[in-house]
Amino acid sequence: MAFNDRFLRALACQPVDKTPVWIMRQAGRYLPEYRRVREQAGSFLTLCKTPELACEVTLQPLARFDLDAAIIFSDILTIPDAMGLGLHFIEGEGPRFERPLRCAADIAALPTIEVANSLRYVTEAIALARHELIDKVPLIGFSGSPWTLATYMIENGSSKTFSLVKRWLFSDPDSLHSLLTKLADCVVDYLSTQIHAGAQAVMLFDTWGGILTPRDYQQFSLYYMQRIIKRLKNNALTRETPVILFTKNGGQWLEAMAATGADGLGVDWTTSLHEARQRVGENIALQGNLDPAVLYASPERIVAEVETVLKAHGAGNGHVFNLGHGIQPDTPIDNVQVMVEAVHRLSAKTV
Amino acid sequence: MAFNDRFLRALACQPVDKTPVWIMRQAGRYLPEYRRVREQAGSFLTLCKTPELACEVTLQPLARFDLDAAIIFSDILTIPDAMGLGLHFIEGEGPRFERPLRCAADIAALPTIEVANSLRYVTEAIALARHELIDKVPLIGFSGSPWTLATYMIENGSSKTFSLVKRWLFSDPDSLHSLLTKLADCVVDYLSTQIHAGAQAVMLFDTWGGILTPRDYQQFSLYYMQRIIKRLKNNALTRETPVILFTKNGGQWLEAMAATGADGLGVDWTTSLHEARQRVGENIALQGNLDPAVLYASPERIVAEVETVLKAHGAGNGHVFNLGHGIQPDTPIDNVQVMVEAVHRLSAKTV
Numbered sequence: 001m002a003f004n005d006r007f008l009r010a011l012a013c014q015p016v017d018k019t020p021v022w023i024m025r026q027a028g029r030y031l032p033e034y035r036r037v038r039e040q041a042g043s044f045l046t047l048c049k050t051p052e053l054a055c056e057v058t059l060q061p062l063a064r065f066d067l068d069a070a071i072i073f074s075d076i077l078t079i080p081d082a083m084g085l086g087l088h089f090i091e092g093e094g095p096r097f098e099r100p101l102r103c104a105a106d107i108a109a110l111p112t113i114e115v116a117n118s119l120r121y122v123t124e125a126i127a128l129a130r131h132e133l134i135d136k137v138p139l140i141g142f143s144g145s146p147w148t149l150a151t152y153m154i155e156n157g158s159s160k161t162f163s164l165v166k167r168w169l170f171s172d173p174d175s176l177h178s179l180l181t182k183l184a185d186c187v188v189d190y191l192s193t194q195i196h197a198g199a200q201a202v203m204l205f206d207t208w209g210g211i212l213t214p215r216d217y218q219q220f221s222l223y224y225m226q227r228i229i230k231r232l233k234n235n236a237l238t239r240e241t242p243v244i245l246f247t248k249n250g251g252q253w254l255e256a257m258a259a260t261g262a263d264g265l266g267v268d269w270t271t272s273l274h275e276a277r278q279r280v281g282e283n284i285a286l287q288g289n290l291d292p293a294v295l296y297a298s299p300e301r302i303v304a305e306v307e308t309v310l311k312a313h314g315a316g317n318g319h320v321f322n323l324g325h326g327i328q329p330d331t332p333i334d335n336v337q338v339m340v341e342a343v344h345r346l347s348a349k350t351v
Numbered sequence: 352m353a354f355n356d357r358f359l360r361a362l363a364c365q366p367v368d369k370t371p372v373w374i375m376r377q378a379g380r381y382l383p384e385y386r387r388v389r390e391q392a393g394s395f396l397t398l399c400k401t402p403e404l405a406c407e408v409t410l411q412p413l414a415r416f417d418l419d420a421a422i423i424f425s426d427i428l429t430i431p432d433a434m435g436l437g438l439h440f441i442e443g444e445g446p447r448f449e450r451p452l453r454c455a456a457d458i459a460a461l462p463t464i465e466v467a468n469s470l471r472y473v474t475e476a477i478a479l480a481r482h483e484l485i486d487k488v489p490l491i492g493f494s495g496s497p498w499t500l501a502t503y504m505i506e507n508g509s510s511k512t513f514s515l516v517k518r519w520l521f522s523d524p525d526s527l528h529s530l531l532t533k534l535a536d537c538v539v540d541y542l543s544t545q546i547h548a549g550a551q552a553v554m555l556f557d558t559w560g561g562i563l564t565p566r567d568y569q570q571f572s573l574y575y576m577q578r579i580i581k582r583l584k585n586n587a588l589t590r591e592t593p594v595i596l597f598t599k600n601g602g603q604w605l606e607a608m609a610a611t612g613a614d615g616l617g618v619d620w621t622t623s624l625h626e627a628r629q630r631v632g633e634n635i636a637l638q639g640n641l642d643p644a645v646l647y648a649s650p651e652r653i654v655a656e657v658e659t660v661l662k663a664h665g666a667g668n669g670h671v672f673n674l675g676h677g678i679q680p681d682t683p684i685d686n687v688q689v690m691v692e693a694v695h696r697l698s699a700k701t702v
Contacts, residue, residue: 170652270600328514330514
C-alpha cells in the first residue's frame with residue numbers, strides 16, 4: 001500500500017483525489033479497544049507516559065476507519081507537568097495540578113525544562129508510531145498554546161469564568177507575559193523535538209483563546225503562537241513541517257490567525273467554511289468543521305451534514321475534513337464510519 | 352429629581368448628555384445587602400417569587416451606584432418552572448429540574464400556561480419596582496430566549512457539551528421546533544405582560560445560541576427571537592417598548608441579529624464595539640461590552656478599560672454601556688463604583 005499523502009497535500013493547498021479526514025481525539029474513549037488499554041495502563045497519565053501504549057492507542061482508530069492522518073496520543077498538559085506542577089486527573093472532573101500557579105514568584109520559580117529529557121516519553125511514542133505508519137498515513141504532533149497552558153496552570157484545570165487567569169491578566173500583565181514567554185520557548189523546543197522524532201505536521205491547540213477580547217487575544221494568545229510559528233519557519237530543520245493553528249471560538253479572528261504564517265487553520269462549527277475561505281483567501285488550508293454532535297444523528301443525517309460541510313468549503317484546494325472540536329466519548333462508533341466514508345465518497349474527484 | 356431617560360434615548364439612537372450604564376446581574380450576590388435579603392428569603396426561588404423582596408433587591412444597586420436603568424430581579428427559568436418542570440437550585444451547581452424533558456411526549460404534554468396567573472409574581476414585582484422608580488430611571492424586563500430555555504429544559508441545567516439538546520436537534524428537529532414554538536408564544540405573552548405591568552424596555556437573553564452552527568443558530572434560535580420581536584412590534588400596546596437582543600458568543604452573527612428588528616444588541620467582549628458598529632450601521636443601539644474580569648483590576652486599569660470601550664464605540668449615538676456578561680459574585684463593590692463613575696465622566700459631552 002502506497003503512503004497516503006492526501007492530508008499533507010491538502011495542507012499545502014495542492015490538489016487531492018479526495019478530501020482527507022481525521023478526527024480530533026480520534027484515539028480516545030469512544031473506542032472500546034482504547035478503554036481496554038487505558039484500563040491496562042491503570043491511569044490516564046501512565047498511558048500517556050508509556051511510549052508503547054501511547055503508540056498502540058495512536059494506531060487504533062486507523063485500524064477501524066479509513067483516516068488520512070494519525071495524531072500522537074498524548075495530553076495537552078505535558079509541559080506544565082514537566083515543569084513540576086504535578087499533573088493528575090480526577091475521574092469525571094478533568095486535569096488538576098498539585099502546585100498550580102498562585103503568584104508571580106511561582107512563575108519566576110518555574111524551571112527551564114529540557115524537553116529532550118523530561119518529555120522523552122512523547123518523542124519516543126512519536127518515533128514508535130512513525131515507524132508503524134511509515135507506508136500508511138502522516139503522523140501529527142501537537143502542543144497546547146502558551147495561553148491555553150497558562151490558563152490551566154493558573155485556574156488549576158478548566159473553569160467556567162476564568163476569574164483567576166483574567167484577574168492576573170488585568171492586575172499583573174507583566175508576570176503573565178513572562179510566563180507566556182517561557183511557555184512559548186518551551187513549545188518551540190517541544191514541537192521541534194516532535195518533528196525530529198517523526199511528526200510530519202504539528203498542531204497548536206488554543207482551547208481558551210476565545211475567552212479573551214480581540215485585543216487581549218492578540219497580545220496574550222496569538223502573539224505567542226505567531227512567535228512559535230516564526231521560529232519553526234526560521235529553522236531549516238523544522239520549516240518544511242506544516243503547522244495548524246486552532247483557536248476554539250476564534251472564528252471572529254481568522255484573518256489575524258492566517259497572518260501568523262500557519263499552513264492551516266482549525267475552524268470550529270460556529271463559522272461556515274464558505275465564509276472562512278472567503279475571508280482568509282486561497283493560500284492557507286482550513287481544517288474542520290462538523291459539529292461533533294452530528295455524530296449522534298441517523299446515518300442519513302450524518303451524510304447530509306458531511307455534504308453541507310464539503311459544499312461550504314467548495315471544490316477548491318486546501319480542505320482537511322475534521323470535527324469542529326474533539327469527538328465525544330459517547331459517540332457511536334458506526335457513525336464515525338459513516339462520516340469517514342461519506343467524506344471520501346462525496347469529495348471524490350470524478351476524473 | 353427629573354426622570355433619567357438616558358438609557359431609553361440611547362436605545363432609540365438619540366443624543367445623550369452622557370453614555371448610560373447598567374450592569375447585567377446588577378442586583379446580585381456581589382452586594383452584601385442582596386445576600387442579606389437572600390438569606391432572609393430562605394431560598395433563591397422564594398426571593399424570586401416574593402414580589403416585595405424581588406422589588407427590594409431590584410432597587411438595591413441603584414442606591415449605591417449612579418446607574419441609568421434598573422432590571423427586574425428574577426430568574427431566566429421562570430417559564431419552564433411555570434410549565435411544571437419543578438425548578439430548584441443546587442448550591443454551587445446552579446439550576447435543576449425535577450422533570451427535565453426527556454422525549455417528544457414530554458414536549459407534547461407541556462401545558463399551555465396562563466402567564467398572567469402563573470407568573471403573576473414577576474408582574475407584581477415589576478409593578479412595585481416601577482412605582483418606586485417613577486421619577487428615577489427606566490425599568491427593564493427580560494426573558495430567556497426560546498432556544499436557551501429549551502437547552503436548560505433538556506440538559507437539566509447547564510452543560511459543557513450540550514450533548515442532549517444537540518442530539519435532539521439532529522435526531523428529531525421537528526419535536527424541538529414544536530417546543531421552541533410553544534416557548535416563543537409564551538415569551539411573547541410573558542414580555543407583553545411585563546410591559547403592561549411597567550417594564551420600559553425588554554431584553555431577550557440568548558445565553559446558549561453561540562453553541563450552534565450559523566445555520567442552526569438561524570433556524571433554532573434567531574428565528575424564534577425574530578418572531579417574538581415581530582409580534583411585539585405588531586401590537587400597538589407593546590410596539591413602542593424597545594427590545595434588546597443578546598446572544599452570548601454571537602459576535603459572528605451581529606448582522607443577522609440586527610435584521611430581526613431589535614432596537615439594541617448586546618455585545619460580549621469578544622467583539623470590539625468599533626467593528627460591531629461598522630457592521631450593523633447607525634440605526635441600532637449597541638449594549639456592552641467590558642469584560643467583567645476587568646472589575647478585578649486596579650481603579651486606574653478599570654478607568655483605562657472603560658475608556659477603551661467608549662472609544663471603540665465612538666462618539667456616535669446608540670451606546671448603552673454594560674459588561675459583556677453578568678457581573679461575577681466576587682467582584683469588589685468599590686470597583687463597580689469606579690466603573691460607573693468613569694463611564695459618565697469620560698463620556699460627558701462638553702457643550
